[in-house]
Amino acid sequence: MAERYLVTQGAQVEGAAVPELIKLKQERNKKLANEKAEATKAKETKQNEERAKLEGRTTEYEKEYANTQAELVRLRREAKVAGNFFVEPEAKLLFVVRIVGIIKISPKPRKVLQLLRLKQLHNGVFLKVNKPILNMLKLVQPYVTYGYPSLKTVRELV
Numbered sequence: 601m602a603e604r605y606l607v608t609q610g611a612q613v614e615g616a617a618v619p620e621l622i623k624l625k626q627e628r629n630k631k632l633a634n635e636k637a638e639a640t641k642a643k644e645t646k647q648n649e650e651r652a653k654l655e656g657r658t659t660e661y662e663k664e665y666a667n668t669q670a671e672l673v674r675l676r677r678e679a680k681v682a683g684n685f686f687v688e689p690e691a692k693l694l695f696v697v698r699i700v701g702i703i704k705i706s707p708k709p710r711k712v713l714q715l716l717r718l719k720q721l722h723n724g725v726f727l728k729v730n731k732p733i734l735n736m737l738k739l740v741q742p743y744v745t746y747g748y749p750s751l752k753t754v755r756e757l758v
Contacts, residue, residue, distance in 0.1 A: 665751060690729070691748035695757070697724040700743040709740045718744065724757070 672689075679686035698718040702710065716736060717725050726749075727733050737746060749757070 692729055693749060693754070694727045694729055694733070694737075694746050695724060695749045695753070696727055696737065696744050696746040698722065698743060699745050705743065709743060712736045712740050713743060716740070716744075726754075 676686045696716060696718065698713065698721055701721050705713075713719070716727065716733075717723070718740075737744065
């Protein structure tokens, strides 16, 4: 910005009479600057608290995932030692990607794709595994591809 537009702080000459409006403006500017500084400080502390909470939740989730993985390993080993089969737990999450465009799709699969939020080619969506979703996927199977993502894949996609 040009120098002539810069607001100068305390550009008054000693002993010179300062107009009343200028005094009021200077007081207002000081007050607003103090309020802004307090607001930014409060916002910063709030952000730090939120970040600490987020880190705490992250460590809890990581511990939970590690515990479930260790439990699965233990169960597999027990089944192997006992000579039994271990049935893997079913996935709770699906990742579905649309692989076919809209041309020459009958109305019913088109509506199902709309309900699954797959409105464009190459759109992907996470879905919870349940009976209605699986039935919908059977209807649109030629137009989509899907699978069960690992935790690593979910983190990379999100």
